Amino acid sequence: MDETENLSEAKRTTVGPPSVLEYLDPNYWNERFTSEDHYEWLKDYSHFRHLIQQHIKPSSSVLELGCGNSQLSDELYKEGITKLTCIDLSSVAVEKKKKQLLSKGYNDIKVLEGDMLNLSFDDEAFDVVIEKGTMDVLFVDSGDPWNPKPEVVKKAMAMLRGVHRVLKSDGIFISIAFGQPHFRRPMFNAHEFTWSIEYTTFGDGFHYFFYILRKGCRLLDVDEDVKKVDAHCLNLYQDELEDEDYLFRTNIDDVDDR
Numbered sequence: 312m313d314e315t316e317n318l319s320e321a322k323r324t325t326v327g328p329p330s331v332l333e334y335l336d337p338n339y340w341n342e343r344f345t346s347e348d349h350y351e352w353l354k355d356y357s358h359f360r361h362l363i364q365q366h367i368k369p370s371s372s373v374l375e376l377g378c379g380n381s382q383l384s385d386e387l388y389k390e391g392i393t394k395l396t397c398i399d400l401s402s403v404a405v406e407k408k409k410k411q412l413l414s415k416g417y418n419d420i421k422v423l424e425g426d427m428l429n430l431s432f433d434d435e436a437f438d439v440v441i442e443k444g445t446m447d448v449l450f451v452d453s454g455d456p457w458n459p460k461p462e463v464v465k466k467a468m469a470m471l472r473g474v475h476r477v478l479k480s481d482g483i484f485i486s487i488a489f490g491q492p493h494f495r496r497p498m499f500n501a502h503e504f505t506w507s508i509e510y511t512t513f514g515d516g517f518h519y520f521f522y523i524l525r526k527g528c529r530l531l532d533v534d535e536d537v538k539k540v541d542a543h544c545l546n547l548y549q550d551e552l553e554d555e556d557y558l559f560r561t562n563i564d565d566v567d568d569r
């Protein structure tokens with residue numbers, strides 16, 4: 312497992328804070344982004360480009376949640392996907408990202424300060440919502456992974472409700488994550504959502520998850536499960552999982568956070 316690319320390892324190196332709880336503190340991100348110009352969580356675009364291309368068209372309007380100083384939006388722009396809006400809670404990240412994009416001439420990309428738990432966009436505003444490693448942050452203080460804290464579930468559901476709301480009726484949510492299907496499924500699969508759920512994996516040695524949630528495609532007559540769409544084995548080693556304290560592990564049968 313290439314642990315330099317996940318938050319648990321980040322904690323143990325100069326990349327991360329002494330405690331993963333700091334990932335929940337906006338001040339941590341502001342301080343970090345003041346001195347850091349570029350860091351890719353999980354993997355960079357080249358590792359999942361083949362997965363994204365089939366889902367995003369040049370005409371798609373795309374919202375990226377928690378862009379940080381990732382180059383994901385730059386890479387999408389280079390592919391001809393220009394209707395891009397990026398948000399981040401960190402004002403420092405937003406200002407730096409704006410400057411970087413302007414210096415590259417990528418003037419069409421909107422970068423806004425915003426909270427993914429309280430999205431300020433109109434209903435059905437986007438064809439695609441995408442996040443990489445941002446939802447994962449919500450789970451750094453989930454407590455018992457098999458029985459996560461109610462406040463963690465509440466935040467994750469607030470995020471998902473917002474994503475579902477701002478997606479067009481046939482929009483898709485792409486979640487690129489460390490969080491594993493058996494922990495994500497209960498929330499993705501909450502009855503209020505109309506999306507179908509599929510995932511695949513990518514990465515060498517250690518696998519990350521690429522979830523595709525298609526709004527309006529839920530099969531209502533079955534107790535829908537998460538569908539794995541490729542033939543690869545999951546291939547996660549138990550010691551890798553046990554070593555990983557940055558798990559966004561959730562396994563609740565009925566999501567009821569209200």
Ligand SMILES: C[S@@+](CC[C@H](N)C(=O)[O-])C[C@H]1O[C@@H](n2cnc3c(N)ncnc32)[C@H](O)[C@@H]1O
Nearest residue numbers: 340351352377378379381399400426427443444
């Ligand atoms: C683990 S980093 C991922 C950054 C980037 N997506 C990447 O792949 O490299 C998490 C990012 O989410 C941002 N963030 C954390 N909570 C957020 C929230 N509630 N709304 C929007 N952004 C948030 C942080 O400021 C940080 O930029």
